Amino acid sequence: MARYLLRRLAQAVLVVAGVVVLTFVVMRLVPGDPAVTYAGPRATAAQLAQARTELGLDRPLPVQLWDYLASLARGDWGTSLRTKQPVLDDVATAFPASLELVGTAVLVAVLAGLPLGLLAARRGRGGADATVRISSMLAVSAPVFLLALLAQNLLATKLGWLPVAGEYDPELDTTSPLTLFTNVTAVDALVTGNWAVLGSTLRHLVLPALAIAAYPTGVVAQMTRAALLEEAAQNHARLERALGFTRWQVLTRFSLRPALGPVLALLALVFAFSLVNAFLVESIFNWPGLGRYAANAIRSSDTPAIAGVTLAVALAYVLVNLLVDLAQAALDPRVRIG
Known part of the structure; x- marks a missing residue:
């Protein structure tokens, strides 16, 4: 297990290094001059030259790349051209809100997708199976921004069941100020016992989380169904049925654990896709996460901030992928042997 962990860590480092280099190249190929954004549109030629010197843009590209890698190694992700704050601080402030949203959506997808896939596999090709398959296909096919807009318009604007936008009621900043520890x-x-903010946050979280959860729920349900049906067709399943176990017992007691392997492998991709989808949903629901920060950075051609967002998403994906690989190895020893 230790050798498997070291091998996966080495692969993760290579992936992050590739993302860093690719991000740097894209930063230099994007149209526009970062010095103009940094110094302002009315800056003189001398001020622009000084800005290029401060940003290191007057150096050769290999030197710029080395300086960028050295800065990252020191924990310096650069300075935002728009906010004039360290990019790492900005990302650390915005990312927890996105993780809160995406984490809730993926949790909903797992809690809903696994039972739906199990139900479809149990019924075979009956009505429940057809319903789950059709619903999953619709959930996977529907654009996330369309689901978000429909949910916002129907459930929030017309019916008034849930808040339209925001992370929580802004009036609570005055009546029940929140002490931040994790920025989630x-x-x-919950930790500080601020029940007013907790209740408001959970109500504001429902619509954007459900919009993001639609796609992963459909994918998890389909993959669970397919993996269970494949396991149910193996020789061990036939033997278990011959010993008197019902189809439901075979699925839940003998087939579910090995079927979780492909589902777990899918979760890393589902998380990354959901994180990207969250950027659109955050704009629609005015959620103060990484998506809003990235949108503002793109509008202002803030290349250090854009690079910081890209790096943060890559690190999150690599970390989740590593955790999924370890979970797979724990469930199935053949994974770490291979």
Whole structure:
């Protein structure tokens, strides 16, 4: 297991290094001059030259790349051209809100997708199976921004069941101020016993989380169904049925654990896709996460901030992928042997 972990860590480092180099190249190929954004549109030629010197843009590209890698190694992700703050600080402030949203959506997808896939596999090719398959296909095919807009318009605007936008009621900043520890509002409110903010956050979280959860729920349900049906067709399943176990017992007691391997492998991709989808949903629901920060950075051609967002997403994906690989290895020893 230790050798497997070291091998996966080495692969993760290579992936992150590739993302860093690719991000640097894209930063230099994007149209526009970062010095103009940094110094301002009315800057003189002398001020622009000084800005290029401060940003290191007057150096050869290999030197710029080396300086960028050295800065990252020191924990310096650069300075945002728009906010004039360290990019790492900006990302550390915005990313927890996105993780709160995406984490909730993926949790909903797992809690809903696994039972739906199990139900479809149990019924075979009956009505329940057809319903789950059709619903999953619709959930996977529907654009996330369309689901978000429909949910916002119907459930929030017309019916008034849930808040339209925001992370929580802004009036609570005055009546029930929240003490931040992790910048994950729901967690901080729970830890500090701020029930007013916690309740408001959970209500604001429902619509954007459900919009993001639609796609992963459909994918998890389909993969669970396919993996269970494949396991149910193996020789061990036939033997178990011959010994008197019902189809439901075979699925839940003998087939579910090995079928979780492909589902777990899918979760890393589902997480990354959901994180990207969250950027659109955050704009629609005015959620103060990494998506809003990235949108503002793109509008202002803030290349250090764009690179920081890209690096943060890559690190999150690599970490989740590593955790999924370890979970697979724990469930199935053949994974780490291979």
